[in-house]
Amino acid sequence: MLEQSSTPKIQSPSLTSTSNPVSPFGDTGKQFAWDSVSLNWLKDCPRKYKYFMLDGWRPKADSVHIRFGLLYARALEHYHVWRSKGSSHRKAMYNVVLETLMKSWPWDFEDHVKSRENLIRSIVWYLDKFENDVCETVILSDGTPAVEIATRYQLDNDNIVIVHLDRIVNFNGQTYIQDQKTTGHTISGYYFDGFSMDNQMSLYSTVGAVVYHAPVAGVMIDAAQIAIGFTKHERGFTYRTKEQLDEWLADTRYYIGPYRDAAEAAGWPQNDTSCGKFRSDDPFRGSVGCPLRGVCSKDPRVRDKFLESNFERRPWNPLAERT
Amino acid sequence: MDTATPQPTISDLFARDPLSLTKVDVDLIIDYYRAKRQQSIAGVKDAGAVKHTKNTITLADLDL
Numbered sequence: 001m002l003e004q005s006s007t008p009k010i011q012s013p014s015l016t017s018t019s020n021p022v023s024p025f026g027d028t029g030k031q032f033a034w035d036s037v038s039l040n041w042l043k044d045c046p047r048k049y050k051y052f053m054l055d056g057w058r059p060k061a062d063s064v065h066i067r068f069g070l071l072y073a074r075a076l077e078h079y080h081v082w083r084s085k086g087s088s089h090r091k092a093m094y095n096v097v098l099e100t101l102m103k104s105w106p107w108d109f110e111d112h113v114k115s116r117e118n119l120i121r122s123i124v125w126y127l128d129k130f131e132n133d134v135c136e137t138v139i140l141s142d143g144t145p146a147v148e149i150a151t152r153y154q155l156d157n158d159n160i161v162i163v164h165l166d167r168i169v170n171f172n173g174q175t176y177i178q179d180q181k182t183t184g185h186t187i188s189g190y191y192f193d194g195f196s197m198d199n200q201m202s203l204y205s206t207v208g209a210v211v212y213h214a215p216v217a218g219v220m221i222d223a224a225q226i227a228i229g230f231t232k233h234e235r236g237f238t239y240r241t242k243e244q245l246d247e248w249l250a251d252t253r254y255y256i257g258p259y260r261d262a263a264e265a266a267g268w269p270q271n272d273t274s275c276g277k278f279r280s281d282d283p284f285r286g287s288v289g290c291p292l293r294g295v296c297s298k299d300p301r302v303r304d305k306f307l308e309s310n311f312e313r314r315p316w317n318p319l320a321e322r323t
Numbered sequence: 324m325d326t327a328t329p330q331p332t333i334s335d336l337f338a339r340d341p342l343s344l345t346k347v348d349v350d351l352i353i354d355y356y357r358a359k360r361q362q363s364i365a366g367v368k369d370a371g372a373v374k375h376t377k378n379t380i381t382l383a384d385l386d387l
Contacts, residue, residue: 098349101341117337124356230363 024318026158034161034256035318036200043199043255045271046263048292054268056315057307059291064109068119070322072224073180075100075123077148077166080137084145093127113184113226122182122224122231129233135169135178135220138212146212150322153207155249159256162318163207174217176237177208181223192236195221202248205240215242270296 024033031038031053042049051057075096082092097120107116138146146168152160167178179201185191195201201219208216218239225232240248263269275296276289290296295306333355336348 093353094346094349097353098341098344101344101349101352105341117333120352121356121359124353125360128357128360 022319030158030260031256032159033318034155034159035163036203037316038318039161039203039252039255040199042260042263044277045274045290046266046268047270047296048274048290049263050268051292051295051307051311053316056313057311058314058316060310060312064111064114067104067109068114068226069180069182071100071104071119072122072182073166074103074148076126076180076222079127080147080167081145084137084139084147089127089131093124096127097123113228118226118228118231122226125231126222126224126233130222135171135176138168138170138175151207151210153210155256156253159253161203161207161252163203164322165204165208168208168212168216169220171217171220175212175214176217176220177204178220178222179204181221182226183223184226187223187225187232187234187236189236191223192221192238195219195236195238198238199248201238202240202245203252206245206249272296 022033024031024038026032038049038053041052078099079092079096082095083089087095100120100123104116104119109115140146147166149165149168150162151165152162155161165177166180169176169178183191201221204219205216208219218237221236221238223234223236225234274290275293294310295303298306331348331351333352336344336352339348
């Protein structure tokens with residue numbers, strides 16, 4: 001028989017947050033505060049950037065993936081904070097499982113894979129698999145663990161980029177940015193190779209070195225394949241040379257400057273070569289390409305109707321605190 | 324006559340408001356998934372190419 005003891009209180013490790021409700025747009029309406037998400041949108045397609053970043057539209061259906069991924073990453077980050085504060089593996093696991101149960105309630109999604117049960121399973125399985133991980137959390141100069149770090153980097157005179165790093169670790173004598181990913185696809189060398197040309201990973205590599213005041217060897221990707229009956233965890237790496245990062249930085253300054261201005265002057269044109277990215281030939285696999293395909297493919301006179309039907313206003317703010 | 328409270332299922336625990344969960348409940352959830360992972364590992368080792376096993380563990384199977 002179960003003992004009905006008192007309800008345990010939710011426990012969250014104290015972390016430095018970046019609570020800042022300031023708009024990412026300046027007085028002229030131009031975005032000055034960027035992150036990998038908004039950079040991705042702009043680089044992908046000017047029209048996508050307009051709909052998502054400037055107008056604040058987000059697909060109603062994608063919220064389960066965002067919520068699942070965010071809660072998963074937060075749980076693992078907080079586990080490492082608890083461990084760095086001296087908690088045992090079991091106690092730290094207990095704290096983050098309870099915290100995630102609280103934060104994931106209620107779970108109003110129909111997705112059978114990204115379910116609340118599979119979220120908790122994925123957390124427990126990851127923590128048990130990596131209980132004796134040789135990775136060690138870096139301790140910053142102020143004594144705090146390098147976990148859930150929000151930092152800003154001056155891209156040029158007018159623009160900053162905000163980066164949220166999951167964790168910085170020492171691994172085999174080198175320093176890495178660690179990032180958590182969840183996917184429904186099989187994890188293989190092919191999966192990890194996808195990050196060799198990836199805006200987010202290049203940004204992490206650039207800014208991570210600034211945060212840590214030393215070069216980072218690369219980004220360590222701990223990926224979780226979420227399936228109905230199991231979660232499979234694999235670890236991969238992606239690397240950038242200094243020359244590659246310099247090139248990425250120069251390209252990014254072009255995109256947020258002349259490219260953005262030209263796109264605005266042209267009325268935010270569509271880049272129809274991006275519409276089919278991640279679109280499977282099998283319509284039942286759930287990979288349908290850009291979520292805006294169903295809007296941009298319609299006559300311009302009726303696009304607003306399709307936006308209002310399948311999207312909702314959830315403005316993205318790179319400066320907002322992540323909860 | 325057995326008056327013991329029936330063992331909750333994992334679905335019962337997830338269906339409850341987390342504010343009503345006890346420490347024992349949370350420990351049960353954790354141990355359930357730890358056991359499921361061990362079962363999965365054992366399944367892979369025993370069956371070679373088998374990636375995972377059936378959902379056969381119940382809370383009553385846990386040695387708590």
